[in-house]
Amino acid sequence: MAKKSFAVIGLGRFGQALIDELIRLDHDVLVMDKDPDQIQKAAKKATHAVAVDTTDAAALKDIGITSIDHVVVAIGKDIQASILTTLILKELGVKNITVKVQNEYHEKVVAKLGVDDTVFPEKSAGYNLASRLSTGEFVTDYYDIGDKHTFFSVELTEDKMTSAQVDPVNLKNQIKKVASVELVAIHQNQAVYTPKDEIEVIEGAELWLLGSHAEMKLFIKEWFKDTKPEE
16 A cells, blocks of 8 residues: 555544544544643654644645645534635645535535535444444444445354355355346455455354445345344
8 A cells, every 4th residue: 555645634433443444444633623631642643733723825835735646624513614625725736625514505515616525424334334333233234335345244143054154256256146146355354355365264254245335235134034143
């Protein structure tokens, strides 16, 4: 993975989580927030940390914001500051901008400023949780990928351990017979394998699958039709 430079504006829970993950992935991270105390804490882990009012165009220009590969506006509840910061970034010519939005109206304003890469954490989390809960207890993880597709995982239970299934290729083919979902990877023994790897799939392995919403529901219905839910 090529090393990139990121700027994260705003040190709420979302911003902190984003910074931690970018650092873990070994990217250069510039952190900005108007709260000096927050910046002091972030300075211990980020590449650079600056206490600055990001609604000040001159200040952002002096920092060298236009040299950053990707800027994320993760400002929390201050929607006005988020919008003004986004506007300034666009005016300064920053090409790659992602904005955390608070509601649909915030999202519409940001779109009018020319930014179509937005994230709505609360909405996404709520939607994915509702969708995951509706699939029942057999699904161990669930993410909607766009409007039509779903990435989800299930555990390979004892009743599914047949001689035809311990081999990844045969397992993939058997899944295809149930529904049009793709076996993307197998997670077992704290490692991730592809269906092409020569391994023996064990009981309790987590199967990572990808398919349409309809095919996902069909797969769960058919794959677990003889499995009794835990009481």
